[in-house]
Amino acid sequence: MTTIHASPLSAPEHLEGWRVEGPMAASFPTGRLRLESAVDPAAGQAANFVAWLPVEHEGDVRVSWSFRPLREPGLAMVFWSSRSRVGGSIHDPELPPRTGEYEQYHSGAIDAYHLSYYRRRWPSERSLHTCNVRKSHGFHLVAQGADPLPPVLDADRDYRLVLTWQRSTVDLTIDGIPCLRWTDDGSVGGPAHRGGALGLRQMAPLIAEYSDLLVEAL
Numbered sequence: 442m443t444t445i446h447a448s449p450l451s452a453p454e455h456l457e458g459w460r461v462e463g464p465m466a467a468s469f470p471t472g473r474l475r476l477e478s479a480v481d482p483a484a485g486q487a488a489n490f491v492a493w494l495p496v497e498h499e500g501d502v503r504v505s506w507s508f509r510p511l512r513e514p515g516l517a518m519v520f521w522s523s524r525s526r527v528g529g530s531i532h533d534p535e536l537p538p539r540t541g542e543y544e545q546y547h548s549g550a551i552d553a554y555h556l557s558y559y560r561r562r563w564p565s566e567r568s569l570h571t572c573n574v575r576k577s578h579g580f581h582l583v584a585q586g587a588d589p590l591p592p593v594l595d596a597d598r599d600y601r602l603v604l605t606w607q608r609s610t611v612d613l614t615i616d617g618i619p620c621l622r623w624t625d626d627g628s629v630g631g632p633a634h635r636g637g638a639l640g641l642r643q644m645a646p647l648i649a650e651y652s653d654l655l656v657e658a659l
């Protein structure tokens with residue numbers, strides 16, 4: 442493995458090079474990156490945001506980070522293998538602008554995988570905790586797994602998430618617990634995506650902290 446990005450996410454300078462879409466507010470009151478929406482959740486999708494990491498991966502990759510939810514409801518998600526639908530970077534200035542509203546990411550001008558690992562926005566998500574993988578272009582739900590993360594009331598530490606993308610198979614563990622495994626055989630949404638941009642998404646009114654981010658090429 443080769444480290445292509447590592448950051449403690451403990452100070453404002455650690456966000457240099459990140460690209461933010463939508464009303465994200467970042468702070469570091471505990472020495473960890475705290476993210477929340479800068480607008481009222483009543484704005485709906487317009488209150489949500491995506492933050493793209495300052496690196497991309499070319500193929501197989503492992504992304505790990507520590508996560509702690511502080512206020513719910515809400516949702517947290519990770520993107521990987523994100524590229525323009527016509528090839529090239531999702532940051533191509535010729536692409537339509539994106540502002541954090543989900544439809545722009547699943548049915549817009551980009552292809553990507555997105556895994557929602559903390560789903561607490563709606564009552565149905567809070568009644569049964571699952572991790573969901575979607576493949577776009579399109580709103581294809583391709584895999585589900587169990588989510589062991591506790592609600593905010595019982596969250597007493599940072600939880601370590603590890604997402605591995607290798608040979609068209611994604612694995613997710615949380616604190617070493619296997620949560621989800623899925624192989625893209627190309628039967629849904631076309632051939633498997635390979636490399637591209639990596640990003641984090643939150644749905645308001647979630648407030649959460651992130652730290653010790655590591656991106657490794659496999």
